[in-house]
Amino acid sequence: MAAWLSRTVAWRNGSWLLPCPVSVVRVCSRGVESASSAPGPLSTFQDKLRTVEDLPRAGFLELMYRLFFQGYYKRIHELQIYEKQKYGPIYVDSMKSVCINTPKLLEEVMRNDEKFPSRGDMSLWQEYRNLRGFGYGPFTENGERWYDLRVVLNKRMLHPKDSAQYGDILNDTVTDFMKKVCYLRQCSPTGDLVTNIANELYCFALEAIASILFEKRLGCLEKEIPAGTQDFINAIAKMFSNDMIVMLTPKWSRSLLPYWGRYIAGWDGIFNLAKTLIDQKMEVIQQRLDNNQDVEGEYLTYLLSNTQMSTKDVYGSIAELLLAGVDTTSNTLTWTLHLLSMHPQNQDILYKELSTLVPADRIPTAAEVTQMPYLRAVVKESMRMYPVVPLNARVIADKDVTIGGYQFSKNTSFRFSQYAISHDEDTFPEPFTFKPERWLRDGRERPNAFGTLSFGFGVRGCVGRRIAELEMYLVLFRLIRQFEIKPDPTMEELKCICRTVLIPDKPLSLYFVDRGRNSAA
Numbered sequence: 210m211a212a213w214l215s216r217t218v219a220w221r222n223g224s225w226l227l228p229c230p231v232s233v234v235r236v237c238s239r240g241v242e243s244a245s246s247a248p249g250p251l252s253t254f255q256d257k258l259r260t261v262e263d264l265p266r267a268g269f270l271e272l273m274y275r276l277f278f279q280g281y282y283k284r285i286h287e288l289q290i291y292e293k294q295k296y297g298p299i300y301v302d303s304m305k306s307v308c309i310n311t312p313k314l315l316e317e318v319m320r321n322d323e324k325f326p327s328r329g330d331m332s333l334w335q336e337y338r339n340l341r342g343f344g345y346g347p348f349t350e351n352g353e354r355w356y357d358l359r360v361v362l363n364k365r366m367l368h369p370k371d372s373a374q375y376g377d378i379l380n381d382t383v384t385d386f387m388k389k390v391c392y393l394r395q396c397s398p399t400g401d402l403v404t405n406i407a408n409e410l411y412c413f414a415l416e417a418i419a420s421i422l423f424e425k426r427l428g429c430l431e432k433e434i435p436a437g438t439q440d441f442i443n444a445i446a447k448m449f450s451n452d453m454i455v456m457l458t459p460k461w462s463r464s465l466l467p468y469w470g471r472y473i474a475g476w477d478g479i480f481n482l483a484k485t486l487i488d489q490k491m492e493v494i495q496q497r498l499d500n501n502q503d504v505e506g507e508y509l510t511y512l513l514s515n516t517q518m519s520t521k522d523v524y525g526s527i528a529e530l531l532l533a534g535v536d537t538t539s540n541t542l543t544w545t546l547h548l549l550s551m552h553p554q555n556q557d558i559l560y561k562e563l564s565t566l567v568p569a570d571r572i573p574t575a576a577e578v579t580q581m582p583y584l585r586a587v588v589k590e591s592m593r594m595y596p597v598v599p600l601n602a603r604v605i606a607d608k609d610v611t612i613g614g615y616q617f618s619k620n621t622s623f624r625f626s627q628y629a630i631s632h633d634e635d636t637f638p639e640p641f642t643f644k645p646e647r648w649l650r651d652g653r654e655r656p657n658a659f660g661t662l663s664f665g666f667g668v669r670g671c672v673g674r675r676i677a678e679l680e681m682y683l684v685l686f687r688l689i690r691q692f693e694i695k696p697d698p699t700m701e702e703l704k705c706i707c708r709t710v711l712i713p714d715k716p717l718s719l720y721f722v723d724r725g726r727n728s729a730a
């Protein structure tokens with residue numbers, strides 16, 4: 210997840226998945242052009258293909274000015290919209306990557322995805338793993354080794370049928386989350402307010418992904434969060450808040466400045482939890498083997514006992530899966546609840562759908578929730594409006610490509626402004642309005658799918674997609690069936706800031722008003 214701005218502060222804060230560019234594309238020497246003069250994609254009738262030299266170029270100093278003097282530092286997503294207006298749909302950014310700003314251009318790049326797609330250099334993340342002797346996981350690995358790793362990791366995770374097998378585990382986690390919400394409401398002065406729902410959803414997402422990966426409950430939804438879990442949460446924050454500065458400072462300063470030590474301590478915290486839980490599972494497996502008993506279990510048991518993966522590679526992969534599976538899902542849920550609270554009519558439609566399709570005294574199955582069109586549309590539209598991963602990238606390493614009528618030599622790095630793309634007015638009329646109906650398959654023309662590649666694309670796409678979707682559907686179903694979610698009128702407008710992923714700029718308070726029905730929530 211991290212590494213876009215390995216060499217500048219600029220995008221670093223929004224660099225969840227991003228690599229630093231592998232190659233420096235040749236850029237034109239003229240100054241920045243305004244949007245009106247920015248070249249758009251070429252018509253096929255023009256006889257000469259343009260090159261990267263013909264693209265507008267965003268200046269580094271100007272970027273610094275925008276980030277630090279105009280305050281875009283934490284609003285990278287807004288900067289994407291600004292730069293799109295200024296430079297047009299395709300331009301060379303100040304890191305010399307080619308910046309892509311429309312669904313159509315994104316589609317062109319993604320259709321050129323290679324056998325082993327790459328987001329770029331992940332050397333800073335790799336450095337930690339080399340230092341501690343851990344293997345590379347799906348984020349840090351590249352090339353053929355990455356491919357072999359994904360073949361193993363995809364099993365039991367990526368296919369909808371695979372994720373369905375986790376329905377019961379996830380439903381147990383949802384049940385505990387519902388209890389926690391009820392407890393927090395009762396503790397509030399009005400009896401129905403939860404003051405920092407994002408925090409609770411964070412614990413829920415960690416509990417859910419850990420219950421799948423480790424086949425074990427961590428207790429994050431207890432009234433008190435276990436110390437080890439809290440350490441893990443703090444470690445993620447520590448790693449993310451120090452890796453930018455580590456990238457910016459020269460290696461020789463690492464022993465003089467505190468950042469490298471903090472960065473390593475952050476990773477240590479992340480890997481400690483993963484390693485402890487993996488070691489515990491290995492002990493259980495070993496005991497069963499020693500007693501000639503069958504070894505049963507799901508994800509981790511499968512990785513440890515049915516694959517050729519070495520233990521150090523299992524550490525590397527599980528730690529990265531754990532890291533990827535928490536902030537993403539929890540923030541998407543936060544945005545979805547916020548949007549539903551602000552749009553009671555949409556919430557009513559959703560409530561009607563789910564209360565019609567599943568009897569009130571029954572918890573829904575994985576198969577049921579994944580077939581609810583409005584629930585799916587609500588989540589998709591929330592991810593369009595608030596793409597938690599607002600940047601992504603590809604390096605087309607092995608071939609020259611033509612994108613938008615421009616020719617690029619091999620090794621060109623493309624950066625995708627996911628936020629600008631999913632707010633593209635031509636693809637999504639009224640892009641800042643919440644309209645889940647856009648996504649319904651009811652005969653209307655649906656938007657270009659490349660407008661919201663929330664989980665990425667192709668073989669390098671998100672490995673946890675099916676799990677994340679199931680997790681989100683199950684918990685939203687139960688919340689909306691039991692409660693009417695209402696905004697807290699004392700709260701100021703909720704905005705988003707980019708801190709690696711798109712998060713709310715303040716704690717979100719919501720009212721959970723009991724619908725008073727007899728339900729199995």
Ligand code: HEM
Pocket residue numbers: 226328347348359418529530531533534535537538541597598601602662663664665666667668669670671672673674676677
């Ligand atoms: C709402 C939830 C989530 C969103 C929006 C999300 C989004 C993404 C995106 C955009 C990518 C980049 C894909 C590409 O470059 O084409 C990605 C990669 C990845 N995600 Fe997710 N993700 C989510 C949940 C999860 C979960 C729950 C897990 C773990 C089980 C996970 C594990 C990963 C991993 C390991 C990768 C790297 C894959 C690779 O490079 O081969 N994600 N995710």
